[in-house]
Amino acid sequence: MLFHRRFEHRYPRIVRGQGASLHDDEGNVYLDAVGGAGVAILGHGLEELATQAAESMRHVSYLHGTQFTTPELEAYGERLVALAPDNISHVLLMGSGSDAVETAIKLAYQFYVGKTGTRRKRKVIATQPGYHGATGLALAVTGKPRDRLLFQGLLHEQCFVPAPDGYRRPEESGEACAEALERKILEEGPEDCLAFIVEPVIGASMGIGVPPPGYLQRVREICDRHDIALICDEVMCGFGRCGEWFASSLFDVKPDIIIQGKGMAAGLVPLSAVYASRTLVEGIHRDGGNFAHGFTFTNHALSAAIGLRVLEHVERHGLLAHVRRQGESLRERLRELTAFSWVDDVRGLGLFCGFELVADKATRRAFPRSVKLAERVLQRAMARGGNFYFSIGYLPDGTGDSILVMPPYNVTPAELDQLVAILRDTLTDLDPEVQALSRSAA
Ligand SMILES: Cc1ncc(COP(=O)(O)O)c(C=O)c1O
Structure with a gap:
């Protein structure tokens, strides 16, 4: 039996990929907004290569x-x-x-x-x-x-x-x-x-x-x-x-x-x-x-x-110029998500983007790590067909949650729209429970 890092996790079995999309053997489609961990820089299904x-x-x-x-x-x-x-x-x-x-x-x-x-x-x-x-x-x-x-x-x-x-x-x-x-x-x-x-x-x-x-x-x-x-x-x-x-x-x-x-x-x-x-x-x-x-x-x-x-x-294909242009456009769209009271500081360069999830924007206080907020966001986004990446526990007290977005260098504006839409829907889904968490963490 294959040894996976996450013993309890049920891994989708990917049988095909095209551009930024991955297809599993049950007919589900995932938008790969991070290329694994910034690796699939040209997306999937690279026939010529x-x-x-x-x-x-x-x-x-x-x-x-x-x-x-x-x-x-x-x-x-x-x-x-x-x-x-x-x-x-x-x-x-x-x-x-x-x-x-x-x-x-x-x-x-x-x-x-x-x-x-x-x-x-x-x-x-x-x-x-x-x-x-x-x-x-x-x-x-x-x-x-x-x-x-x-x-x-x-x-x-x-x-x-x-x-x-x-x-x-x-x-x-x-x-x-x-x-x-x-x-x-x-x-x-x-x-x-x-x-x-x-x-x-x-x-x-x-x-x-x-x-x-x-x-x-x-x-x-x-x-x-x-x-x-x-x-x-x-x-x-x-x-x-x-x-x-x-x-x-x-x-x-x-x-x-x-x-x-x-x-x-x-x-x-x-x-x-x-x-x-x-x-x-x-x-x-x-x-x-x-x-x-x-x-x-x-x-x-x-x-x-x-x-x-x-x-x-x-x-x-002039992809570095494309990375710079699409990166600006991606950050502009991600900034709209800061309308959520717990999303802040969209940052990055090119198509290397991230943002913070915080309990209080004024003090920049993070959520207790026990809440596992970044994990929840990733899990819900995956259920909605989006694959993202996170950073956790990077502050001196062991807290800290942020989400990373690193699409392929040839990402299209339509794919950017789609990935931001998945994120927006995911955050909307989670908003009531996160509001309750923010109040209890105050
Ligand atoms: C900055 C940096 N250095 C080194 C590594 C290690 O690379 P690898 O996982 O390919 O061994 C990583 C992996 O994420 C990284 O982000």
């Missing part, structure tokens, strides 16, 4: 990353690096966001072991909230205490600083938020600090967090001052989701390492990427050194072939 993928599969089954390469692998690497900030010279392909985060941290570590001749630099600083994955190093730097709790005994302790929060701390400037990083580095000792890992636009751990102006630039200055690597985790916000190939470029920042994943292969196969600066790669290669890390499926030829086609498809 599937044909191209089948063609690539006929050539060769598998090549080990230490033995062979292919023209498509090399071409894809060139194309990705050409789109990246100009300090980036190389890219390594991985399978998931988590293994890309592990790789990024090990890359920084190997570089500094070579540079300093010591193993002292090993502390990674991360934001809270923040999400970087489920494997050892990635979970250790994930700023979600709920996720770390069970596995704490297995994890190497890392350090956290508060992430900017424009909704609950709007008065805090970007520079002031970044100062928390400098204080933490000084407290831990710069000579012991290896890297700062940050999502340029925070995703699933806080229902989208766009940083205030100046934040990432100041972070870059601080990292330079103390000689620590800046790792931008763009697994969720990058590769066009915010309307540009690189989310860090939106803030004019050149990280030492960038990580992308999720929709790079439009969900057809697992694919992620670790981009490294020339300084890092040359540093590691100095004296003939090689990178001491890799997986069986690192630089996977078929994944690269599909990734290359996805990139070309996005470019050929």
